[in-house]
Amino acid sequence: MPSNAGTTRLVIVESPAKAKTISGYLGPGYVVEASFGHVRDLPRNAADVPAKYKGEPWARLGVDVDNGFHALYVVSPDRKQQISKLVKLAKEVDEIFLATDEDREGEAIAWHLVETLKPKVPVKRMVFHEITKPAIQAAVANPREIDRDLVDAQEARRILDRLYGYEVSPVLWKKVMPKLSAGRVQSVATRIVVERERQRMAFRTAEYWDILATLAVAKPGEGPRTFNATLVALNGDRIATGKDFEPTTGRVRAGAGVVHLDEGGARGLAARLADRPFTVTRVEEKPYRRRPYAPFITSTLQQEAARKMRFSSQQTMRTAQRLYENGYITYMRTDSVNLSETAIAAARRQIVELYGERSVPPEPRRYTGKVKNAQEAHEAIRPAGDNFRTPGEVAKELSAEEFKLYELIWRRTIASQMTDAVGSSVSVRIRAVSSAQEEADFGATGKTITDPGFLRAYVESSDDENAEAEDAERRLPTLVKDQPLTADELAAQGHHTQPPSRYTEASLVKALEELGIGRPSTYASIMQTIQDRGYVVKRGQAMIPSFLAFAVIGLMERHYPRLIDYDFTASMENELDEIAGGDHAAVDFLTSFYFGSTNGTGDQAIAHAGGLKKLVTENLSEIDARSVNSIPLFTDDEGREVVVRVGRYGPYLQRALPGAVSGSAPAPASGEGEGEEGGSQGDRAPIPEGLAPDELTPEKVHELFLGGGGERKLGDDPSTGEPIVLKSGRFGPYVASGERKSSLLRSQSPDSLTLEQALQLLRLPRLIGVAPDGAEVVANNGRYGPYVKRGDEFRSLDSEDKMFTVTLDEALALLAAPKTRQRRAAAPPLREMGNDPLTEKPLVIKDGRFGPYVTDGEFNASLRRGQTPEELTLEQASEMLAEKRAKGPAPKKKAAKKAAPAKKTTAKKTTAAKKTTAAKKTTAKKAAPKKATSTPNE
DSSP states (O other), X not given: OOOOTTXXXXXXXXXXHHHHHHHTTSOTTEEEEEOOSOSEESOSSGGGSOGGGTTSTTTTTTXXXXXXXXXXXXXXXXXXXXXXXXHHHHTTOSEEEEOOOSSHHHHHHHHHHHHHHOOSSOXXXXXXXXXXXXXXXXXXXXXXXXXXXXXXXXXXXXXXXXXXXXXXXXXXXXXTOTTOOOOTTHHHHXXXXXXXXXXXXXXXXXXXXXXXXXXXXXXXXXXXSEEEEEEEEETTEEXXXXXXXXXXXXXXXXXXXXXXXXXXXXXXXXXXXXXXXXXXXXXXXXXXXXXXXXXXXXXXXXXXXXXXXXXXXXXXXXXXXHHHHTTSBBOXXXXXXXXXXXXXXXXXXXXXXXXXGGGSOSSOOOOOOOSTTOOTTSOOBOBSXXXXXXXXXXXXXXXXXXXXXXXHHHHHHHHXXXXXXXXXXXXXXXXXXXXXXXXXXXXXXXXXXXXXXXGGTOOOOOSSTTSOOTTOOBOOOOXXXXXXXXXXXXXXXXXXXXXXXXXXXXXXXXXXXXXXXXOTTTHHHHHHHHHHTTSEEEETTEEEEOHHHHHHHHXXXXXXXXXXXXXXXXXXXXXXXXXXTTSSOHHHHHHHHHHOOSXXXXXXXXXXXXXXXXXXXXXXXXXXXXXXXXXXXXXXXXXXXXXXXXXXXXXXXXXXXXXXXXXXXXXXXXXXXXXXSOOOSEEEEEOOTTOOGXXXXXXXXXXXXXXXXXXXXXXXXXXXXXXXXXXXXXXXXXXEETTEEEEOOTTOOGGGOOHHHHHHHHTOSEEEEEOTTSOEEEXXXXXTEEEEEETTEEEEXXXXXXXXXXXXXXXXXXXXXXXXXXXXXXXXXXXXXXXXXXXXOEEEEEEETTEEEEEOSSOEEEOOTTOOTTTOOHHHHHHHHHHHHHHOSOOOOOOOOOOXXXXXXXXXXXXXXXXXXXXHHHHHXXXXXXXXXXXXXX
C-alpha cells in the first residue's frame, strides 16, 4: 500500500512477530516496530519508585489514593532500551500509527506509548481483528482516536487489582506465610477449587446394584438381534441410581421413594427372572435434532483445546497468539460469537465445496452469546481472511501445535454454518414377572442419525470422559408393543457413587465465565498464577488445591468474605464494563471500593464496612494465626481431633494426645514468628508430597502416624534398656533412644523399619578400627551419602550397607587411594531458541542444578513453576532475561580476609569494647531504612 508522497509513518505494534507480518503488507514509507507489550506500569517494588516520590505515604501502592487515585507509572527497566529506539524513530517520521490489540489492554498500551514518547507529530489509532493484507490496509485507511473510556476501564482495573493485592497480601504474610499473594480474581478462582476439594473430602461413597439384561428378538427384522436393557423399576418403584444418595452420608436421600438393591438383592432377583418371559410394554419414538455449536470465543477455545489436545490454557493462548500474529486466525481474546458477513460467506462457500449444497442451511446462522457484557461488535475466533484456508493448505507452514489448533478453529467455524444433525431417538420399556411374582421393568434407549449435518465437520468433547460422543449411534431392533423377548443373559452389576470431579483448567475457566468473573484476556494468566503461587497443583489435567490454599481461603472466608464473594467479584467486572462504555466514572468506583464512600458505583456492602482500607486494618488483630493455619479433618476412634497444620516447612498432621484438645496445641509457624517445634501436646506426622487433601482418609492418616510420623516404639536397646522410638522431624523420619538420634537411610522405609536396623543406625558413626598411626577410622552417613573417615581424610562408600560391613583393611585401602574427581562433559542444551529480539544474543535452555533455565551466556533466568522448555516462547525468554539484566549482575563474594592476631588486652578493656560495638550496632540499626517487603502479585 503506497504512502503519501514523501510521508513516513511509524507503525507500533506489541510484538516482533506481529511487526514482521504487518510490515509485509505495507509499502515503502512505513516503519513497523514493536513495543514488546506494556511499556509502563505501576512500580513493582520500592526500587522502582522514583526518588522524588519515595517519601510519599502512597509510594508503596504506586497510587495516590487521596488525589483522585492518580497512578504513578514507571517505564519497565527491560523496556528502556526499546523506548529509546521508539523515541528516536518518532522524531524521524511524519505520522505515528498505534496498531496495538483492539481490546482494553491494547488501548491502554497505545495511550501509554503516547504518554511516554510525547510525539510532536500526529498520532492515529488503527485497529483490526485479523492480520491480513486487506484488514491492515483498511485499518490504515480508517484510523480513529484513542478511546479514553477503554483506557480508563483498563487503568481502573489495574489500580483495583493493585489496591486489592497490596492491602490483602500483607495480611497473608503476617497470618499465614511470607511471600503469599491475594488477588481479586485469583483468590476467587482458588476458592472455587478449594470448595470442590472440600466436597470431595466430605463425600461418602455408596454402593448400589442393578441388573443388565441382554435381550433377544425371536424373529429379527431391521436392526440387531440382541440389545441391552437395564433394570429401572421393581413393583412400580424406581431402582436407586447415583443421584438418589446423599453425597456427605452415602445414604439414600429422604423421600426419594426408590428401591435400593444391594448385591444379594440384585443377584437374587436376577436368578428369579431367569427363564421368565419378557414383553415390550412401551415404545416411544421421537425425532432427534442437534444444532451446531457457536464459533469459538476465548473460553470455549481453551476448554476444547484442553479436552481434545490436553493443552493448558497458557499453551492454547500462546499458540493462538502465534497463529494470529502470522495471519492465520482472527484476534483470539474475545467473548463475542459473531461472525462478519464476509466470514459467513466464506464458510458457506467452503461447506458447499467440501460437503455439498445439502450441508448448507437456507439462511446463514446467527449466534447470541451467553457471556454478560460481551463485546458483540468484535468477532468470534475464526480462520483469517475472506477465503478460509483448509488445514491441508497450511499444514507445511505450521508447527504441530499450531496445526492442531488451527484445524480445531477451522472445523468449529465451518460447522457453525452447517445444517443440523437429524435422526430419531427411541425409548423402550420391557417387563418381566419373576418366579416370586415381582414386576421388573427394564429400559433401553436408542439413537439413529439419518443426516449428520455439522457432525461431519466437528464433534464437541465433554468434560466427562465417559460421556457418549454426540455422533455415536445406539441401534435397537425394530420393536413394537407386546412383542415377546427372551433374556440371553441377566447380570447383576454393582456401582459406586463418585465424588464431584476435580476442576480442570478447562472446566475452571467455564465456571469463572458462568459466574461472570474474569475476562478473555485474563483466563490463562489466572490459571498460571494460582499454580505459580503454590495454591493449586496439576495432576494430569486435574487441579488440586494445596493445604496452603485451604489456609488462605479459610482466612478470607472468615474475615473478608465479601472480597471472595462470587457475586461481588462479578459486579466489579460489570462496573468496569460500564466504565469502558462511558456510563460511570472510574474515580467514583475506586473511591467507593477503597474508602467506602456510598456516593459512587462501588459495592455497598464494602462501602458500609468502611471500604477495603478500613476492612483490612481494623480486622487484623482479630485474626488468629493458629486457627487459620489449622484445617480440621476428623475425630478418630479414640476421641482425638486430627488436624492439618500449615507450617513453615510445609503441611503436617497433628493429633491431640488423649484428653487434650487439638485446638490448644502450639500454633504452626507463621509470619508472626510462632514456633513450629514448640510444645508437645500431640504427635505429628509429615504429609507426603503429592498427597491430595481428599486422600487424607482416616485409614491413610492412621498409616501416616504409624509409618513415619508421630512416635512408634520399636523395642528396647539391649545394652542400655532404653526404649528405641521412631519419630518424624523437620528433615524426615528418625530413630531416637535417650540422647542418641539418627536419621533413616534413603533405602529405608519407616513402615518396614525393624529394631535391628534401628540399633545399627544408633551406632553410627561406627568405629571400624585404629589405623597404624593411631588415628580412628570410622564409617558414617552424611549429606552426600555414606563414607569412611580418618582424621581429615574422607572417601565415599558405594552403598549404604557398606557402612556396617566395611573392614579396617578395606577402609584403609580406600583412604590410601587418591581422590578422583571426574569432570563431567557439559550437557547439551535442552533447546536452542534463536536470537534474543532485544540483544540479538543466542538464547538456549539448559538443565541446571535447580531445574531448567534460559541463558544468553551472561545472564540466566530459571523457568517458572509450570513452564516447560518445550512451551517457553522466545518473547517470554527475552522478557525473563531482560528482568535479570535490569537487576544487574549478582555481587561477587569477596574473599574472606585473614584475621590479624588478636592483641592481648585486659578483661576490663574487652568488656568496654564490646559495649561500644553493641551501642554502634544499635544506632546503625535504628538509622537504617526498612527493607522493602516482597511485592504482592495483584
